[in-house]
Amino acid sequence: xxxxxxxxxxxxxxxxxxxxxxxxxxxxxxxxxxxxxxxxxxxxxxxxxxxxxxxxxxxxxxxxxxxxxxxxxxxxxxxxxxxxxxxxxxxxxxxxxxxxxxxxxxxxxxxxxxxxxxxxxxxxxxxxxxxxxxxxxxxxxxxxxxxxxxxxxxxxxxxxxxxxxxxxxxxxxxxxxxxxxxxxxxxxxxxxxxxxxxxxxxxxxxxxxxxxxxxxxxxxxxxxxxxxxxxxxxxxxxxxxxxxxxxxxxxxxxxxxxxxxxxxxxxxxxxxxxxxxxxxxxxxxxxxxxxxxxxxxxxxxxxxxxxxxxxxxxxxxxxxxxxxxxxxxxxxxxxxxxxxxxxxxxxxxxxxxxxxxxxxxxxxxxxxxxxxxxxxxxxxxxxxxxxxxxxxxxxxxxxxxxxxxxxxxxxxxxxxxxxxxxxxxxxxxxxxxxxxxxxxxxxxxxxxxxxxxxxxxxxxxxxxxxxxxxxxxxxxxxxxxxxxxxxxxxxxxxxxxxxxxxxxxxxxxxxxxxxxxxxxxxxxxxxxxxxxxxxxxxxxxxxxxxxxxxxxxxxx
Numbered sequence: 001x002x003x004x005x006x007x008x009x010x011x012x013x014x015x016x017x018x019x020x021x022x023x024x025x026x027x028x029x030x031x032x033x034x035x036x037x038x039x040x041x042x043x044x045x046x047x048x049x050x051x052x053x054x055x056x057x058x059x060x061x062x063x064x065x066x067x068x069x070x071x072x073x074x075x076x077x078x079x080x081x082x083x084x085x086x087x088x089x090x091x092x093x094x095x096x097x098x099x100x101x102x103x104x105x106x107x108x109x110x111x112x113x114x115x116x117x118x119x120x121x122x123x124x125x126x127x128x129x130x131x132x133x134x135x136x137x138x139x140x141x142x143x144x145x146x147x148x149x150x151x152x153x154x155x156x157x158x159x160x161x162x163x164x165x166x167x168x169x170x171x172x173x174x175x176x177x178x179x180x181x182x183x184x185x186x187x188x189x190x191x192x193x194x195x196x197x198x199x200x201x202x203x204x205x206x207x208x209x210x211x212x213x214x215x216x217x218x219x220x221x222x223x224x225x226x227x228x229x230x231x232x233x234x235x236x237x238x239x240x241x242x243x244x245x246x247x248x249x250x251x252x253x254x255x256x257x258x259x260x261x262x263x264x265x266x267x268x269x270x271x272x273x274x275x276x277x278x279x280x281x282x283x284x285x286x287x288x289x290x291x292x293x294x295x296x297x298x299x300x301x302x303x304x305x306x307x308x309x310x311x312x313x314x315x316x317x318x319x320x321x322x323x324x325x326x327x328x329x330x331x332x333x334x335x336x337x338x339x340x341x342x343x344x345x346x347x348x349x350x351x352x353x354x355x356x357x358x359x360x361x362x363x364x365x366x367x368x369x370x371x372x373x374x375x376x377x378x379x380x381x382x383x384x385x386x387x388x389x390x391x392x393x394x395x396x397x398x399x400x401x402x403x404x405x406x407x408x409x410x411x412x413x414x415x416x417x418x419x420x421x422x423x424x425x426x427x428x429x430x431x432x433x434x435x436x437x438x439x440x441x442x443x444x445x446x447x448x449x450x451x452x453x454x455x456x457x458x459x460x461x462x463x464x465x466x467x468x469x470x471x472x473x474x475x476x477x478x479x480x481x482x483x484x485x486x487x488x489x490x491x492x493x494x495x496x497x498x499x500x501x502x503x504x505x506x507x508x509x510x511x512x513x514x515x516x517x518x519x520x521x522x523x524x525x526x527x528x529x530x531x532x533x534x535x536x537x538x539x540x541x542x543x544x545x546x547x548x549x550x551x552x553x554x555x556x
Contacts, residue, residue, distance in 0.1 A: 124523055169437055
């Protein structure tokens with residue numbers, strides 16, 4: 001393959017995903033900065049990505065998805081679980097479920113306790129505000145003029161209200177804005193949808209920034225490795241259009257390629273566990289044993305009920321209905337095509353003594369799989385439910401030194417007794433909610449797991465077969481103090497042990513946050529931009545989030 005010594009820019013960003021698009025926007029605000037954004041995928045144009053209700057399609061298409069799977073999971077009977085990652089402009093924000101969750105305040109205070117100095121809730125809240133244009137969020141807690149539009153569904157279906165009312169009847173709080181002062185409770189769910197379209201990081205950040213002459217996007221580009229002179233990153237080697245080019249960076253190389261690909265690129269570049277790199281014949285630049293370790297994710301399962309009234313989305317699963325919904329969306333950007341249909345949700349605590357929510361619900365007015373397959377043959381509804389803070393940890397490792405080889409991904413799902421206990425709690429709590437008076441007009445027989453599945457052993461068997469990834473992998477280039485041998489980046493997102501190299505995406509999370517990860521990933525790109533540019537971070541907030549005053553003695 002022909003190799004060329006190519007261009008020189010100030011900043012190279014690898015990966016046009018949630019964090020990468022945000023950084024491309026912020027780093028190119030100063031016209032003096034020449035920024036190159038490299039992305040392996042191609043265009044995000046087309047109705048399957050832009051139409052919110054079509055969300056199950058792009059994450060199952062080779063065009064848009066890297067197609068990663070875990071290795072056989074030892075604690076799930078050897079099942080391999082899908083791990084979709086966006087291979088397209090906008091990255092996973094172009095193929096995700098568009099659910100917008102900041103995470104809980106305590107998540108970020110935990111980051112700080114784990115060595116991510118300056119990333120406590122008071123530090124990240126101003127960046128969440130800077131990035132948001134919130135429509136319907138709590139005043140004073142939300143941003144109103146940022147690039148990322150955050151909206152709510154119409155909640156016309158009575159099931160959305162019945163679910164929240166049932167939570168209230170079961171004794172849980174109701175919260176008008178889980179992204180505001182109080183996460184804990186039942187309430188409306190938020191989505192990154194604007195004027196009927198998926199409001200991905202590409203639509204929010206990248207497309208406006210590309211109007212600037214100093215930002216260049218180069219798609220269909222495979223970054224093979226980071227180039228070093230001594231310990232300083234000076235550029236990248238990139239495969240594009242049948243040739244290999246070496247692009248130089250005057251100021252910094254920034255990896256924002258996902259929790260799967262960021263550690264892979266670091267290891268291919270000689271940064272990682274020295275023993276593993278030597279085995280693959282890779283010259284060691286910096287021995288960082290934490291690269292690829294600390295892999296975390298959320299698992300979930302669906303508790304499905306038949307619906308006694310014909311009011312669910314089941315009636316729209318036929319071809320004629322789909323065509324009409326598609327036409328309405330195409331011409332008017334409205335109707336059933338303009339929502340992800342996750343319009344009510346909840347964050348609750350599993351037991352007394354848990355300080356902040358550790359269980360999340362997404363509520364959906366149809367009984368169907370997330371990938372759009374195997375819909376129940378009747379009107380139904382479902383709650384997606386799963387624990388937020390599993391103690392299980394996995395890893396991402398190189399299969400070989402060939403950049404085109406898929407990495408080895410092992411999540412080690414359900415490796416702790418606590419995982420099983422938490423999931424049994426999830427199922428029993430959900431059944432209790434569905435038995436409340438507010439659900440009585442709607443809730444018919446239980447489809448899955450089925451009313452006869454009740455003992456611990458029966459529930460465990462169901463969990464083992466039914467549990468699926470919520471597609472929130474993170475943590476593989478963990479942020480921590482520079483003297484922590486397992487940390488990969490310091491609190492300014494600089495890769496420890498080298499110069500001129502940064503990582504900023506969900507891979508740097510010390511611990512997974514509550515809920516969906518797109519919002520925290522964009523925030524990471526926003527905050528990292530200030531560190532990379534050497535700017536003073538935004539002033540910390542003094543707002544105090546709500547914590548249930550009785551958390552030590554009460555579960556709800």
